[in-house]
Amino acid sequence: MLASWAPHRAAVPGAALRQGLRYLLFAAGACVLAIAGPSCKPVEKDLVIDDLVYGIDTIPVYASAAEKTRLKSESQFLGTAYANLYLQPIGSSTLNELALVRLANGDKGLIGELVLENFLNDPTAQATMPSNADMRADLDAFVESTYLRFFQRLPGAYEQVAVRRLIEADPDMDPIDVYRAFINSNEYLYY
Secondary structure (H helix, E strand, C coil): CHHHHHHHHHHHHHHHHHHHHHHHHHHHHHHHHHHHHHHCCCCCCCCCHHHHHHCCCCCCCECCHHHCCCECCHHHHHHHHHHHHHCCCCCHHHHHHHHHHHHHCCCHHHHHHHHHHHHHHCHHHHCCCCCHHHHHHCHHHHHHHHHHHHHCECCCHHHHHHHHHHHHHCCCCCHHHHHHHHHCCCHHHEC
């Protein structure tokens, strides 16, 4: 009688344990679904028709220069400078040639300045810039658009006033000089 009782007794706690584990796993799964289910909604992205129709890319606007922590590579620097001045992307073969010239010379700063001067003096790039009269007609709008164009952020109140005063103080300063200053700034080297 004892022999028949021992296997039966051993099978019962194992079955009960397995049954208990099934209930526990079911209850845990139900809790996870109850908690995570309502919060796991599909992300709804706003559909902007103008972006699709006109092919407009959204540009992230930084709140301040402190958000820019990564140094641009040679090709990133040249590509963004070209795009900011010509308002169109640079061709890959031209970009590769300019990056090689800049990397091949010991004084990267000098070569970079020569390339940028070439960009700034190109009539095609100058056609995308406002005239001196347009710049001086609405300095606040010019400063704001220049910050957005080169730094992808709005100027702070102090920056707005300081740049406006610099332009007002120098009647010989034109948009090319302002653009040159923005491209050669430390902030422009970062993204």
